[in-house]
Amino acid sequence: MNKKSILITGASSGLGYAAARKLATNGFHVLAAVRRRHGVFDKIENIEEIKLDITDEQSVKESFSYIKSRNKVYPLWGVVNNAGICIPGPLELLRPSELRRQLDTNVTGHLLVTQFALPFIRSTKGRIINVASGLGNIAVPYLGAYSIAQFAKRAFTDVLRRELRHSGVSVSVVQPGKIYTPIWDKFSTMGQEILDQSVDKKWKLYEKSFKNFLMLNQAEGYSFKLTEDDFAQVILDVLTTNKPATHYYIGDEEKDFVEKSRTLTVSEVDEWFDLQSPTAEEFEKV
Numbered sequence: 001m002n003k004k005s006i007l008i009t010g011a012s013s014g015l016g017y018a019a020a021r022k023l024a025t026n027g028f029h030v031l032a033a034v035r036r037r038h039g040v041f042d043k044i045e046n047i048e049e050i051k052l053d054i055t056d057e058q059s060v061k062e063s064f065s066y067i068k069s070r071n072k073v074y075p076l077w078g079v080v081n082n083a084g085i086c087i088p089g090p091l092e093l094l095r096p097s098e099l100r101r102q103l104d105t106n107v108t109g110h111l112l113v114t115q116f117a118l119p120f121i122r123s124t125k126g127r128i129i130n131v132a133s134g135l136g137n138i139a140v141p142y143l144g145a146y147s148i149a150q151f152a153k154r155a156f157t158d159v160l161r162r163e164l165r166h167s168g169v170s171v172s173v174v175q176p177g178k179i180y181t182p183i184w185d186k187f188s189t190m191g192q193e194i195l196d197q198s199v200d201k202k203w204k205l206y207e208k209s210f211k212n213f214l215m216l217n218q219a220e221g222y223s224f225k226l227t228e229d230d231f232a233q234v235i236l237d238v239l240t241t242n243k244p245a246t247h248y249y250i251g252d253e254e255k256d257f258v259e260k261s262r263t264l265t266v267s268e269v270d271e272w273f274d275l276q277s278p279t280a281e282e283f284e285k286v
């Protein structure tokens, strides 16, 4: 029998990289999608690196022409919509172009890939996995762009699952808790760059609390208990179980976070973030 093929976006590092390796050693043919070829999968059996920028329609088209040409040998059976970026910063100062970039990557890009993949996945009655975050349950200050994208991705997943209800295709969300991957350093660096370039007077208002936020996140990164392999194992489970669930939350902290989004009132959640925003005195000074 031909091996089932799984396309994973954002496979160059972090969670996507770990999942690609895990699936390849467990009987799947993996199409590991990367924006720039760097050969990390060159000598690994059952993984093919393919070039794919999910925000570029031409790139998506070309990847799927390739997938089509190989589909008889490796029928596409699964897609893991994993690629993502995280743009930090207070909403008052977020450039619209940055919000567009965030949404283009974490939402529109996944829609595009899913649209191209669906004719294949429908015919194989395969599986779609969307990788999401708890910030689609509770929106976090200074991660406004990312939170907006995660709420949108949740809606995208729910609608897709309901629309495909009778198609034989399953749609699952995998929501990892905090796992130390390059995304954490990337967003710290981006945050620092934003701070360094901020000459605007309004920045004075946010500077202290935003710096504090970046520092706390960086320090926290080293203490995370979950690993990339925990994520990869869940992806494997979703692709090998007989009947996948709609939602997978990885780690107790993540389960607790999602639970809080259901049980706390909006005011209680607001209070939770009290210390993260500028003080009344700081607002007075502007």
Ligand SMILES: NC(=O)c1ccc[n+]([C@@H]2O[C@H](COP(=O)([O-])OP(=O)(O)OC[C@H]3O[C@@H](n4cnc5c(N)ncnc54)[C@H](OP(=O)(O)O)[C@@H]3O)[C@@H](O)[C@H]2O)c1
Pocket: 009, 010, 011, 012, 013, 014, 015, 016, 034, 035, 036, 052, 053, 054, 055, 082, 083, 084, 085, 105, 109, 131, 132, 133, 134, 175, 176, 177, 178, 179, 180, 181, 182, 183, 184, 186
């Ligand atoms: N790590 C966590 O704690 C955590 C928690 C919850 C959810 N998540 C989600 O997990 C997913 C993977 O994140 P990660 O932690 O593994 O971070 P990561 O190591 O930074 O990986 C992100 C991947 O996305 C790729 N990517 C970015 N823009 C792209 C584009 N336009 N087209 C194609 N690929 C693109 C990156 O490619 P380049 O190398 O080319 O930039 C990289 O391979 C993200 O969706 C993130 O939101 C992560």
